[in-house]
Amino acid sequence: MQLLYFGWVRIKMGKDRENMDLPDGVANVRDLIEALRDRGAEYEEALNDISMVRVAVNQELTDLDAAVANDDEIALFPPMTGG
Amino acid sequence: MQLLYFGWVRIKMGKDRENMDLPDGVANVRDLIEALRDRGAEYEEALNDISMVRVAVNQELTDLDAAVANDDEIALFPPMTGG
Amino acid sequence: MIKVQTEDFDIGVETARLTDGNNSVGGLACFVGLVRDIAGDDSIETMTLEHYPGMTERQLEKIEAEARERWNLLDTLIIHRYGTLAPGDRIVMVAATSEHRQDALESCHFLIDWLKTKAPFWKLEATSHGKHWVEARAEDRISEERWVIGGQNPE
């Protein structure tokens, strides 16, 4: 699983990407975020307010209920501000 | 009174402008158009369908009830097609 | 700014004039109208625009003033050409700059919609089947009326 972070999620994480094996018991994005928050203070800080986190799976915008698999590219980021 | 003609009003009139004394009994644009129509075939042809004629008095768009005076600049033309 | 001219204009130059040196501009909206090569079933050879000098400038200034009253704008531009043009030629450009995009976008749309029915221009098309005057379109009247506020439609 390739994880990508953008905007203040990236800053709080202190990195813009990482590879990780899909944690046990993680079926969807919500599970993944919960699992990540247990990995350390920077994850807790970045993913603290789940309502402010947006997600894309394989470069498609989706929501917390989206399924995730070990070969997915999963991006977590703040609301987009294009234009 | 300075009369100006544009678009197909000009073509049918065979001229783009003329000076004329305010005809007797003419108080508004409607009276003026009626008086003009008696002046010859080209006027009758140009002003035949009054619903298709637009008018400006002193370069301000107005309507058939607008007052006219001898020192006015009066323009008669088809609906405008700007842009 | 209003320009009524026979010469062509350069969109890059005109838009740069509206934005260069003014760093409060957040958005620029512009619309450019061009001569099409087809009118109904006829192919167009030329389009000749006639206008009412003096009244044209007054009407364009009124439309511009109306836009500046309704929206929060930093600058506006209307360029309208007259004379004989060919397919592909630019006829008209309207543009507006503002701090926030909605003001620029809406006022740009307004400017061109009102200009269609309120600017004293008449268009003679020369086609393969002869010359004819472009008629005012009912849709343009509807587009004009979309911007009328509370029955107020200052001509």
Next chain:
Amino acid sequence: MIKVQTEDFDIGVETARLTDGNNSVGGLACFVGLVRDIAGDDSIETMTLEHYPGMTERQLEKIEAEARERWNLLDTLIIHRYGTLAPGDRIVMVAATSEHRQDALESCHFLIDWLKTKAPFWKLEATSHGKHWVEARAEDRISEERWVIGGQNPE
């Protein structure tokens, strides 16, 4: 056409590419967004745009395809810059050409409204009081939703 780039763009060149040689174009609408020098009470020194390469292009292509499906368009263009920009710099340009003006005007407005909330960009402003991330605005979400048809809002 979609372009995601660090370089500046030339509005005159880009609009010419959309119209030159295609005489069925009756109207060109475009919008350009620029870096403002003020954010709230702070003066902006730089704005750094970060994006999600790959997803950005996909999202912009989807927005462009949606515009082409909804309106009768001849061509469309989205250029979005990333990297560090200064006040007065152009950030984004959207443009559409069509036979009739309403298609170009409405789709241009749509393109920029959807791009605001659906293109994966994030903006870091460096001001006299430090750096901060530009927050998504509620108005932008409302502008986005204005274009949603029958509950269909393909992200």
